[in-house]
Amino acid sequence: MKSIHVKGNTYVLDLDLLYLPYYKIDEENIILLDTGYMRNHREKLITYFEENHLNVAGILCSHAHIDHVGNAAYFREKYGCPVAMTREEAGIVESVLSLKKFYANYAMNHARDHFGHMVVETDRMIEPDETEITFCGADFRILHTPGHSTGHITITTPDNVTYIGDALISYEIMESAKLPYAYILTQDIASKMKLYSLQSSQYVLAHKGIYPDVKDLITDNIYFYRNRAEEILSVITGPMTKEELLQEVALIMRIRIDSTFKYLVVERMLQCYVEYLLETGRIIQEVQNQSLKYIPMPKKQ
Ligand SMILES: [Zn+2]
Numbered sequence: 001m002k003s004i005h006v007k008g009n010t011y012v013l014d015l016d017l018l019y020l021p022y023y024k025i026d027e028e029n030i031i032l033l034d035t036g037y038m039r040n041h042r043e044k045l046i047t048y049f050e051e052n053h054l055n056v057a058g059i060l061c062s063h064a065h066i067d068h069v070g071n072a073a074y075f076r077e078k079y080g081c082p083v084a085m086t087r088e089e090a091g092i093v094e095s096v097l098s099l100k101k102f103y104a105n106y107a108m109n110h111a112r113d114h115f116g117h118m119v120v121e122t123d124r125m126i127e128p129d130e131t132e133i134t135f136c137g138a139d140f141r142i143l144h145t146p147g148h149s150t151g152h153i154t155i156t157t158p159d160n161v162t163y164i165g166d167a168l169i170s171y172e173i174m175e176s177a178k179l180p181y182a183y184i185l186t187q188d189i190a191s192k193m194k195l196y197s198l199q200s201s202q203y204v205l206a207h208k209g210i211y212p213d214v215k216d217l218i219t220d221n222i223y224f225y226r227n228r229a230e231e232i233l234s235v236i237t238g239p240m241t242k243e244e245l246l247q248e249v250a251l252i253m254r255i256r257i258d259s260t261f262k263y264l265v266v267e268r269m270l271q272c273y274v275e276y277l278l279e280t281g282r283i284i285q286e287v288q289n290q291s292l293k294y295i296p297m298p299k300k301q
Pocket residue numbers: 063065148166
C-alpha cells in the first residue's frame with residue numbers, strides 16, 4: 001500500500017478506491033481520519049501499521065458511511081483508542097437499531113448482517129457549534145458540511161490540509177458515477193458552496209485525490225449533481241410510479257440491477273434525486289388509481 005506525504009505530519013494511504021488520511025502526532029502515534037472498508041481494507045491497514053511501527057492513537061471520522069467507519073469499532077478495540085465524530089453521525093452507528101432507522105429499506109436481519117460491524121461507541125462527540133477541536137493533543141478545524149450525510153464534516157489538520165471526505169467527488173468519479181449519493185441533496189449543494197470559504201494548502205478527497213485548490217472542482221461538482229437531477233427529471237414525462245422511474249433510469253444510465261442488494265442501493269440513490277426534485281418544486285407526487293405517482297411541474301415562463 002502506498003503512503004503519500006501531503007504536508008508536515010499529514011499523510012494519505014492509497015486504498016485503491018479511496019484515500020485515507022492520517023495525522024502523525026509523533027514518531028509512533030497517528031490519528032486516522034476515517035477507517036476504510038472492513039472487508040477490503042482491514043488487513044491491509046493492520047499490516048501497514050505493523051510494518052511501519054505505527055500505533056493508532058485516535059480515530060476522527062468525517063461521517064459514518066460503511067467505507068469510512070468500517071473498521072472504527074475494530075481499531076478502537078484493538079488499539080484502545082478513542083473515536084470522535086459528530087453527534088449526528090454517532091447516533092447512526094450507536095446500535096443495530098439505530099442503523100436500522102438509517103437503512104430503512106432493509107429488513108432488520110439484513111441491516112444487522114450487512115452493517116452490524118459499523119456499530120461503534122463514540123468517545124468524543126463533536127457538537128454542531130464546534131469549529132475547532134483538540135483530539136489526542138492535536139488541533140483540528142471542523143467545517144460542518146451536512147448533506148452527503150446528515151452530520152458530515154470536513155477536517156483540517158494542524159498542517160492546514162483539509163480532508164474533504166465525501167463532500168466533493170473527483171473528476172474521475174464524475175466520469176464513472178451514475179447516481180452519486182447524497183442523503184439530502186439540497187443540503188449537500190449548500191454545503192459544497194461553504195467549501196469555497198476554505199483556504200487550505202491542500203485538499204484530500206476520499207474518492208479520490210489531492211488538490212492544491214478546489215474552487216473549480218466545487219463549481220463542477222455542483223453542476224454535476226444538478227445535472228444528474230435534470231437528467232432524471234427528463235425521464236419523468238408523465239405520471240410515473242417509483243418502480244417505473246427506477247426501471248427507466250436504470251435503462252438510460254445502463255445500471256445493471258442483478259441482486260436485491262444492488263436494487264436497494266440504486267433505489268436509495270434515486271430517492272435523493274427524487275426528493276431534490278420534490279423539494280425544488282420540479283415534480284409533485286400524487287396518488288392516482290391507488291398508486292403514488294411522480295408528476296413533472298410545467299416549467300415557469
Ligand atoms: Zn459517504
